[in-house]
Amino acid sequence: SSPGGGAPKAGGTLVLGENGQEPPCLDPHGNASSDGPVATVPVADSLVWFDADGTIEPWLADSWNVSDDGLTYTFKLRHGVKFHDGAVWNAEALKLNFEHMKDPATKSPLAAAYIAPYEDSKVVDEYTLEVRLSSPYKPFLDILSQGYLGMISPKQIKEAPQTICEHPIGSGPFIFDKWTKGQSITYHRNPDYNWGPKGAKHTGPAYLDKLEIRFLAEDATRYNALASGEVDAIDFTPPQNVEDVKANPELGFLSAIRPGHPMSFWLNTSRPPFDDVKVRQALLAAVDRESIIKGVSFGQYDVAQGFVTSSTPGYAAALEGSIAYDPAKAGGLLDEAGWTGRDKDGIRTKDGKRLVAYFPIAANFPAQRMQIAVQTQAAARKIGLDIQLQTPPEQELTDRSNKGDYDMSSGLWATNTADVLWIQYSSENITTDKRRGQNVARLRDAQLDDLLERARQGENPAKLYNQAQARLLELAPAIPFYDDPRPVAYQKKVRDLTFTPAYPSPYFYDTWLEQ
Amino acid sequence: MKRPGPGLWLAVAVLAVLVLAAVAPHLLSAQDPLAVDSAQTLRPPSAAHPLGTDENGRDVLARIVYGTRTSLLLGFGAIAIALVFGGLLGLAAGLGNRVVENVIMRLSDIGLAFPELLLALVVITVAGGGTANAVLAIGVANIPGYARLVRAQTLAVRRSSYVEAAHALGLPGRRVILRHVLPNAVKPVLVLATIGVGTALVAGSALSFLGLGTPPPEPEWGSMLSTARNFISRAWWYGVFPGAAITLTVISVTVVGRALRLRSEGRTSW
Amino acid sequence: MIRFIAWRLLAGAGVLWGAATLTFLVLHFTPGDPAEAVVGGEGAAPTPEVLAQITAEYGLDRPWYEQYAGHLWRIVRGDFGTSYRLHTPVTQAIGEQAWATMELALAAAVTGLVLAVAVALATAGRRRWIRGLAAGAELLVASTPAFWLGIVLLTVFSFGLRLLPATGSHGLASLVLPALALALPIAGVLGHVLREALEEVLDEPFIVSARSRGLADTTVRVRHALRHALLPLVTMSGYWVGALLGGAVITETLFTRQGIGRLLVAAVNAKDLPVVLGVVLLSALVYVLVNLVVDLLYRVVDPRLKEAA
Amino acid sequence: MVKPMVTVENLRVAFGAAEVVRGISFEIARGECLALVGESGSGKSVTARTLVGLTGGGARIAAGELAFDGQDLTALRERGWRKVRGGRIGFVLQDALVSLDPLRPVGKEIAEVLATHTGLTGAARRARVAELLASVGVPEPELRAGQLPHELSGGLRQRALIAAAIAADPELVIADEPTTALDVTVQAQVLDLLAELKSRDRSLLVISHDLAVVARLADRVAVMKDGVIVEQGPTGRVLGAPEHDYTKQLLRAIPAEHTKGTRLSATAPAPPRRPPGEVVVRAQGIGKSFGGRIAVQDVSFTLRAAETVGIVGESGSGKTTTARIALGLSAPDTGSVEVHGQSWAGLDRAARRRLRRDIQTVYQDTLAAFDPRYTVAKVLAEALSVAGVPRRSRRERSVELLELVGLSPEHLSRRPLQLSGGQRQRVAIARALAPEPAVIVCDEPVSALDVSVQAQVLDLLEDVQRETGVAYLFISHDLGVVHHACDRVLVMKDGRVVEEGPVEEVFRTPAHPYTRELVAAIPRLTAV
Ligand SMILES: Nc1ncnc2c1ncn2[C@@H]1O[C@H](COP(=O)(O)OP(=O)(O)OP(=O)(O)O)[C@@H](O)[C@H]1O
Ligand SMILES: Nc1ncnc2c1ncn2[C@@H]1O[C@H](COP(=O)(O)OP(=O)(O)OP(=O)(O)O)[C@@H](O)[C@H]1O
Ligand SMILES: [Mg+2]
Numbered sequence A: 001s002s003p004g005g006g007a008p009k010a011g012g013t014l015v016l017g018e019n020g021q022e023p024p025c026l027d028p029h030g031n032a033s034s035d036g037p038v039a040t041v042p043v044a045d046s047l048v049w050f051d052a053d054g055t056i057e058p059w060l061a062d063s064w065n066v067s068d069d070g071l072t073y074t075f076k077l078r079h080g081v082k083f084h085d086g087a088v089w090n091a092e093a094l095k096l097n098f099e100h101m102k103d104p105a106t107k108s109p110l111a112a113a114y115i116a117p118y119e120d121s122k123v124v125d126e127y128t129l130e131v132r133l134s135s136p137y138k139p140f141l142d143i144l145s146q147g148y149l150g151m152i153s154p155k156q157i158k159e160a161p162q163t164i165c166e167h168p169i170g171s172g173p174f175i176f177d178k179w180t181k182g183q184s185i186t187y188h189r190n191p192d193y194n195w196g197p198k199g200a201k202h203t204g205p206a207y208l209d210k211l212e213i214r215f216l217a218e219d220a221t222r223y224n225a226l227a228s229g230e231v232d233a234i235d236f237t238p239p240q241n242v243e244d245v246k247a248n249p250e251l252g253f254l255s256a257i258r259p260g261h262p263m264s265f266w267l268n269t270s271r272p273p274f275d276d277v278k279v280r281q282a283l284l285a286a287v288d289r290e291s292i293i294k295g296v297s298f299g300q301y302d303v304a305q306g307f308v309t310s311s312t313p314g315y316a317a318a319l320e321g322s323i324a325y326d327p328a329k330a331g332g333l334l335d336e337a338g339w340t341g342r343d344k345d346g347i348r349t350k351d352g353k354r355l356v357a358y359f360p361i362a363a364n365f366p367a368q369r370m371q372i373a374v375q376t377q378a379a380a381r382k383i384g385l386d387i388q389l390q391t392p393p394e395q396e397l398t399d400r401s402n403k404g405d406y407d408m409s410s411g412l413w414a415t416n417t418a419d420v421l422w423i424q425y426s427s428e429n430i431t432t433d434k435r436r437g438q439n440v441a442r443l444r445d446a447q448l449d450d451l452l453e454r455a456r457q458g459e460n461p462a463k464l465y466n467q468a469q470a471r472l473l474e475l476a477p478a479i480p481f482y483d484d485p486r487p488v489a490y491q492k493k494v495r496d497l498t499f500t501p502a503y504p505s506p507y508f509y510d511t512w513l514e515q
Numbered sequence B: 001m002k003r004p005g006p007g008l009w010l011a012v013a014v015l016a017v018l019v020l021a022a023v024a025p026h027l028l029s030a031q032d033p034l035a036v037d038s039a040q041t042l043r044p045p046s047a048a049h050p051l052g053t054d055e056n057g058r059d060v061l062a063r064i065v066y067g068t069r070t071s072l073l074l075g076f077g078a079i080a081i082a083l084v085f086g087g088l089l090g091l092a093a094g095l096g097n098r099v100v101e102n103v104i105m106r107l108s109d110i111g112l113a114f115p116e117l118l119l120a121l122v123v124i125t126v127a128g129g130g131t132a133n134a135v136l137a138i139g140v141a142n143i144p145g146y147a148r149l150v151r152a153q154t155l156a157v158r159r160s161s162y163v164e165a166a167h168a169l170g171l172p173g174r175r176v177i178l179r180h181v182l183p184n185a186v187k188p189v190l191v192l193a194t195i196g197v198g199t200a201l202v203a204g205s206a207l208s209f210l211g212l213g214t215p216p217p218e219p220e221w222g223s224m225l226s227t228a229r230n231f232i233s234r235a236w237w238y239g240v241f242p243g244a245a246i247t248l249t250v251i252s253v254t255v256v257g258r259a260l261r262l263r264s265e266g267r268t269s270w
Numbered sequence C: 001m002i003r004f005i006a007w008r009l010l011a012g013a014g015v016l017w018g019a020a021t022l023t024f025l026v027l028h029f030t031p032g033d034p035a036e037a038v039v040g041g042e043g044a045a046p047t048p049e050v051l052a053q054i055t056a057e058y059g060l061d062r063p064w065y066e067q068y069a070g071h072l073w074r075i076v077r078g079d080f081g082t083s084y085r086l087h088t089p090v091t092q093a094i095g096e097q098a099w100a101t102m103e104l105a106l107a108a109a110v111t112g113l114v115l116a117v118a119v120a121l122a123t124a125g126r127r128r129w130i131r132g133l134a135a136g137a138e139l140l141v142a143s144t145p146a147f148w149l150g151i152v153l154l155t156v157f158s159f160g161l162r163l164l165p166a167t168g169s170h171g172l173a174s175l176v177l178p179a180l181a182l183a184l185p186i187a188g189v190l191g192h193v194l195r196e197a198l199e200e201v202l203d204e205p206f207i208v209s210a211r212s213r214g215l216a217d218t219t220v221r222v223r224h225a226l227r228h229a230l231l232p233l234v235t236m237s238g239y240w241v242g243a244l245l246g247g248a249v250i251t252e253t254l255f256t257r258q259g260i261g262r263l264l265v266a267a268v269n270a271k272d273l274p275v276v277l278g279v280v281l282l283s284a285l286v287y288v289l290v291n292l293v294v295d296l297l298y299r300v301v302d303p304r305l306k307e308a309a
Numbered sequence D: 001m002v003k004p005m006v007t008v009e010n011l012r013v014a015f016g017a018a019e020v021v022r023g024i025s026f027e028i029a030r031g032e033c034l035a036l037v038g039e040s041g042s043g044k045s046v047t048a049r050t051l052v053g054l055t056g057g058g059a060r061i062a063a064g065e066l067a068f069d070g071q072d073l074t075a076l077r078e079r080g081w082r083k084v085r086g087g088r089i090g091f092v093l094q095d096a097l098v099s100l101d102p103l104r105p106v107g108k109e110i111a112e113v114l115a116t117h118t119g120l121t122g123a124a125r126r127a128r129v130a131e132l133l134a135s136v137g138v139p140e141p142e143l144r145a146g147q148l149p150h151e152l153s154g155g156l157r158q159r160a161l162i163a164a165a166i167a168a169d170p171e172l173v174i175a176d177e178p179t180t181a182l183d184v185t186v187q188a189q190v191l192d193l194l195a196e197l198k199s200r201d202r203s204l205l206v207i208s209h210d211l212a213v214v215a216r217l218a219d220r221v222a223v224m225k226d227g228v229i230v231e232q233g234p235t236g237r238v239l240g241a242p243e244h245d246y247t248k249q250l251l252r253a254i255p256a257e258h259t260k261g262t263r264l265s266a267t268a269p270a271p272p273r274r275p276p277g278e279v280v281v282r283a284q285g286i287g288k289s290f291g292g293r294i295a296v297q298d299v300s301f302t303l304r305a306a307e308t309v310g311i312v313g314e315s316g317s318g319k320t321t322t323a324r325i326a327l328g329l330s331a332p333d334t335g336s337v338e339v340h341g342q343s344w345a346g347l348d349r350a351a352r353r354r355l356r357r358d359i360q361t362v363y364q365d366t367l368a369a370f371d372p373r374y375t376v377a378k379v380l381a382e383a384l385s386v387a388g389v390p391r392r393s394r395r396e397r398s399v400e401l402l403e404l405v406g407l408s409p410e411h412l413s414r415r416p417l418q419l420s421g422g423q424r425q426r427v428a429i430a431r432a433l434a435p436e437p438a439v440i441v442c443d444e445p446v447s448a449l450d451v452s453v454q455a456q457v458l459d460l461l462e463d464v465q466r467e468t469g470v471a472y473l474f475i476s477h478d479l480g481v482v483h484h485a486c487d488r489v490l491v492m493k494d495g496r497v498v499e500e501g502p503v504e505e506v507f508r509t510p511a512h513p514y515t516r517e518l519v520a521a522i523p524r525l526t527a528v
């Protein structure tokens, strides 16, 4: 949050320039885009608040109780909370929200999967709800603190669920005004608001009269809109402009590393050539991640040290530095793996087969990732591995990724728990006909499965996640590149702009404008 | 006939360089267009890199030179497809009976009414990304337009006295079409085609802008330009030079095309 | 005349039907499961129940001809359906975006035409260096991608001089740069064709004849030559209408304007058939109407055609 | 002495390196008519255009003096020219068929002059336009004023152009070949009109290749050749007692009744005539209408080998239409045409094509009749290929053909636009001769030729006929030419043949009133 003295003043409109990932639907439960929470959190409060240090604080729930078997959660809810349409926040409302997330008709792309173990719930009294899970699920509370699982008016869920996408009604500090698709979303202050999260700096209504989120997809446009004063703050400050921002006395800068899985290139471990751990390790050692990341981020990003980001609870700081750039070792590993031949282009061969890896990428592949891909490709070439970038059409890409028809794939997964490792690497999460999973590396390792499952069930997660990270370094199912930051830049007159740590995105409850 | 002016010679020279770049790029640039250097990203023009480097530390000059083949393929290939198929359809519509004409014209109406971008997306959806498909996409999207133009021309030429004179001479119909109708109907369309090479190149870069063009790391002017826009505030050279390559190509093609056309009509060139 | 218009409208309906059919076939038979697309994207993790729900709700499991007939029948009845992706009625989804695109396309069309005509009129048949300069400028803008032109315009007028807003679609000021970015390449092509045509016309004996009556040069150009030179532009209507609508996508993205171009791209990527059908039908309708108007104009410009019909 | 209206002294005009007008001088007094005559391409039109400052792009002009009514024309800027053009000098361009804006009603073109140079407004202007059109002999002037050029016949267009030129009642009227598209009756009317201008003290500069017209209108004549004036003087003197050889040659070359059977050009004597042979073309009751308007009705004729049949008649009377039907290029609504006893209607495509080789044509509009991209060599080679001449001997044969029509091998590489009108017409004749057909349909084959070249061509046609026995269907508005060249003649009016017979008979004792009118209107040089 911004430094400087003075008492907060109410009033004014803040305009935030967002990147172009405009959610197709503003129902928090109905979207999965990275701009989802920033747009829905002003409207919809969450059940609990996640603090930057990983502790869970009360918000719309005053307190909670977890049964010993980890299957029953009993929530005591806050009194006196009202939704923007006048509906009352109570146990029934929470139950309806859970059911709304699970309801296939909501077509939830994310929330439903996050609460997959949710079985049903029972209204104990007006403000007490007992939730039953089908299996122990330690990260349940962490997940509930994310904006994707914000609370929507029970009245709207019951009476007009089809309107939630267009016009979400929640209990948040801002009331939704208008969504000009492709352009902006506007909100105004909720004067009755008096139930801010524990982590907030103040109580009562928000300071800002109005809030506008403007979608500015082009990096250059977004940065210049800030520099020229057209907007008050921008999200996802382009790394090439961060230095300018920092050098500009009129601008402030705020950044947080997103918890979860770092931006990585996953290697498909279920088929050659990356079914051989030596080949994976070789590639990992062949890529000079340090210099690549420094170049593409103009020195702004931290190189990932493992398979969760440094801000994720359970991050194994002790393992830092385990991945080293060592092309010589890479060559040796490939020799060991039997890729000893060379063709005329210098690509390694084994039994007459070339060492090729196919890397299909999407049309809207971010420019930076493209840079990393190209430089990785160049590094791999040096050790005799031919990475072929392909641009199949979007739909074919989905088909191929569902079928496992690729050797490399890229991405990150932001979530505020080390359970992200279960999401990404548990053999249960390999996509099949029946189930879509996030185990893009298609890793199947009994030891890892066991560690992650046990951590999930609540048994000493700190230690288990540590072991899992160590195990992953051996398995090398991905090249982790950088810990994805959420860099926000703003005019100095914007004060107390903060993040929701659960899914770092700008949070405006405490924010005020110095005139 | 007037002697060709310096502009024409310049244009011919540019085209010659382009052809050389397409056929033997290594003669024009000693650098490897794919050689990544993470330590040398976005460097301004210097002795080592006359036109600077790109975001991956690659030599911009080498990428422009090596990108010539793909870029020219995109420009000329797409227009060739549009001209050949548009020309044939237009000719068929202009010469055929009412049924043929109506079928072709309504189909081309559908083609024109169908958003060009969607058409391109369709080709790419069906056939996948890549240069060849971008050529196909842009070419196909341009077919109906050329078909319409050629048909209009064919109708006019068909009614002209010299075609009638050719018939009156007792020439076989096929020969009249081939020798008289086709060349005269296509001639004015060529004006558009020379500039069309440029618009096709541009369309290719628009596809790159939408992520549907030539896949990396292959160099291609349009996709260079598209990537360069992200760095315009830091690296003007990255966008300006590929842009200049496109413009220079278009101007040269137009100038030479115009001179050839005027000469074939027996008029002097500028 | 009435018969002509009626016939053209009938043919137009055929064009709409053809475009709709093509759209359906393309979206249906290209790879990819729409259900996946609807909830797809990086960061999404739909559950099997959600996918099943989408498949059932949108009838994606029915044979293709049934789906085709279903969509067609729906549209014939005037019901454009609900967007798979946005969960809102298609009419609303398009309605929100259509005006912005129309506004942009109209502004660009007018700007482009006026520029092309003005430059061509001013330079056709002049000294060689003037013509060369104009031709060079035309080719420069015609061969500059709209997004690059847009970036340059933005850098100069918005970021540099801070004269005009960079983003949004409110008001006239925010229309200037996008309209220019869209209009300039089109003006380049049209101007080029127009000037070549003008130069041909200016050589005609009837121009000499008009001059011999003591008319001012401008009068000769505007009153006599321009009309003839406009004919090729009219023939090219298909090109520039397409260029306007196609170019709109790029311009909309760059300037963060609303518009059906971006809506279409997003819808195609998500296999959002109802929206794609809606946009295609709208743009086909615009094309049909513009073409009709253009053909009527053609008859005004070239009265020789009147009796031919 | 009164100041002359126009003074030209030592005028030189060059295009690029070629000087096309090489130092000519003349004067035109008030109320006087000067005629410029001479060879095609000798610089007549260029001289005329220079007087209104419209010589053309890239022209370099030098003159000792170039003055109009005492005003130095060389000093005029654009603004100054505007006052002179149209207002004080009316100009009728040579290319009447294409000198009107095809997209504007002709009335507007005339009104434009009035708007620019007179104070007339709205209704007054419209009334004046109608008056002007009537004065140049346009029937139904109000209706015509609203029509587009293509709705008017060539003659009407030429008259509209004249009306525009005289609209502002200019002091000088320059008329470049003002009567080429007119049949003799209308021509007479136009000449009367121009004569009337003269009587009102207006000056005239008339350019014509028709010496009869010149004789009737001009006070003085200047004869041009190769960019210089070779002879100049009072009309009677120049035409009656020419001094320069070229003038004498011109006068000799005029075809007319008294030249029949004689050589017009100074070439070797012709082979003996053949008697007419079997019938090669037989037209029976042919009729054709366009959109309800009858163009041709119940026309019948026969054409025998080695015979020339002429068709005369006013513009729009159906001459070209008849020819096209005879050629099988357009199908008659009624009746039939047989060539060599075979009816066009009864033949399939291949048979028609074979038959076409036997019946060739020379088009009225020679510029349009050639593929603009083709060189003369290609044009002729194509025609020879139809005749089955083997590829290797085509060039040789082409040269022969060109020499036959008075052109040289250097013209082989030219394209239609690079030829003068007269040269094009001769190439067209060469093309028609190439397949050695039995019949040639000639539609105005000599209209663009100055009399000396015209003479050569007419002689050539006759020679070929005597040698090969080819038959001609010969369309012309120049009755002198018809009289000279034809054995029999059809007189057409409003799509019907009103009179038919041996040419001597028809012209000497015309039976039909229209024919009588025609013959009476023939301008005769002897009338001077
Ligand atoms: N604009 C021009 N550019 C170049 N050469 C020209 C131009 N106009 C005329 N000429 C040339 O000047 C010469 C004289 O042409 P002009 O038109 O005066 O002939 P003319 O005496 O009127 O002949 P005709 O009786 O055939 O009309 C010709 O050789 C012609 O080719
Ligand atoms: N294709 C056509 N469409 C409509 N009307 C036509 C067509 N061809 C000829 N006509 C009309 O038929 C009539 C006869 O025309 P034609 O060309 O045969 O006249 P012509 O005797 O050759 O006249 P000219 O001496 O002016 O060449 C005219 O009224 C003309 O307008
Ligand atoms: Mg002349």
Ligand SMILES: [Mg+2]
Residues within 6 Å of the ligand: D319, D320, D321, D364, D443
């Ligand atoms: Mg005729």
Ligand code: NI
Residues within 6 Å of the ligand: B191, B194, B254, B258, C192, C196
């Ligand atoms: Ni051109």
